[in-house]
Amino acid sequence: MKVDNEFQKIGKRIPYEVPDGFFEKITEKTLQQAKLRDPKYRKSRILWRTMSVAASLAAALLLGYMILYPDIKSESNQLAIQSQPVGQQLNHKKQETTRQSTVTGINKTGSEQVPENKTTAINQTEGLSAVLADLTDEELQQMATMLKTDPFINESAQ
């Protein structure tokens, strides 16, 4: 070949060298670079990064809010109760009273321990006396009439 003959004396050697292991490492290195610069891979990476940042931010905000306003839960319960109809509020109060009585029963120790039924009965009597004390004479009269005339109340009493 003419090409070879022209510079036969020189040959095809090159006076350059490469660092050891260069060709072994370059393949994997290039693949990693190619993947990083691939638009599809980049798009999904950006999406995941955005999502993780948003999640972290939301968690941090929630945590901060909970630290700054620790009573927010009880306040919100209170608000919920206030916004309920009167009948439901009474039910809620009843539940609260029962819960309180249970707690009272638990807290009482040793000699002070009272049977649960008895405690509830006492509380109920106390509640009834308070209600009766608040009633006017006329209201009391009405209630008495109602008790006499109402067949269901009389039936349960019997």
Next chain:
Amino acid sequence: MKELMTEITDSEILGMLKDPVTRDRGFLKLMDRYKEPIYWHIRRLIVSHEDAEDILQETFIQVYRHAGSFRGESKIFTWLYRIATNECTRFFRKNKKWAKNSGTMAEKMSVEQSGTDSENSKAILFKFQQAILQLPEKQMIVFNLRYYDELSYEDIGKILNSSVNTLKTNYHYASEKIKQYLIDHA
């Protein structure tokens, strides 16, 4: 013989590159096959190893990204050489004073520490590279592709988008200039 039977062809590698499932495996196969000739093609033009490494990576990254749109009208290696050569040309544009300063080039060049090379042959290799680097850009590329890579004028034509006759003329002028340089610097 068995190895020859199982050796994967360029078109099979291209098929792997186009399939998202086998894309990475195809890429590794392609790099294993062509990283060395492409690296040396770049290195002969650019001289610096660091720059040649960057351009080599860039070349294969381009292949990874655009393999899907490669229609296979030309051979895969001519496509690779074309991308690499374009990257080198871009590098020349960015670094206009590149390697024209023989002092800088001498620093970048490191003569192989082979025991069989005499001082004289080292000097000849060095001078030969300097002679090539003095050539105009296109002549230098044509000379390297023909002389070192032993590519046909048809393949070089596909790489550089030139006619065979133009390339032959380029090669002829390049050879003459190199000879003259070697005589002048003997």
